[in-house]
Amino acid sequence: MSVYLLHLERPLAGRARHYVGYAEHVERRLKHHRQGTGARMLAVCNERGIAYHLARVWEGADKAFERRLKQTHNTARYCPLCCNEPRDYKPREHVRN
Numbered sequence: 065m066s067v068y069l070l071h072l073e074r075p076l077a078g079r080a081r082h083y084v085g086y087a088e089h090v091e092r093r094l095k096h097h098r099q100g101t102g103a104r105m106l107a108v109c110n111e112r113g114i115a116y117h118l119a120r121v122w123e124g125a126d127k128a129f130e131r132r133l134k135q136t137h138n139t140a141r142y143c144p145l146c147c148n149e150p151r152d153y154k155p156r157e158h159v160r161n
Contacts, residue, residue, distance in 0.1 A: 066090050067125040067133060070097075071145045073115045076108065081146070082139040083116065086130040090121055119143045 068090050070083040083105055087093035096102040100110050109116055120142065122129065133139065140146040 067122040067130045069120040069143055070116045071119040071143050076114060084130055084134050084139055086127055119145050
């Protein structure tokens with residue numbers, strides 16, 4: 065399984081510039097997104113003519129990794145299209161008290 069980062073050419077609703085997803089076959093999932101049968105956010109991008117590009121893939125990542133990446137609320141720092149030197153996301157283990 066893989067976690068992937070999509071970079072939007074222009075912001076959606078004035079804010080969103082990235083989409084983080086999880087898939088076994090990333091290229092197949094991207095095809096679904098482009099057909100409008102994937103995530104609603106990307107279907108809206110398609111409707112509004114906002115192009116998006118595969119920016120990064122984390123091979124072997126799991127659903128928990130995707131969730132933690134989304135919870136950073138700043139995926140731009142991991143995008144090679146936004147940063148000259150994107151960070152390598154290594155989530156800290158969640159510690160419960």
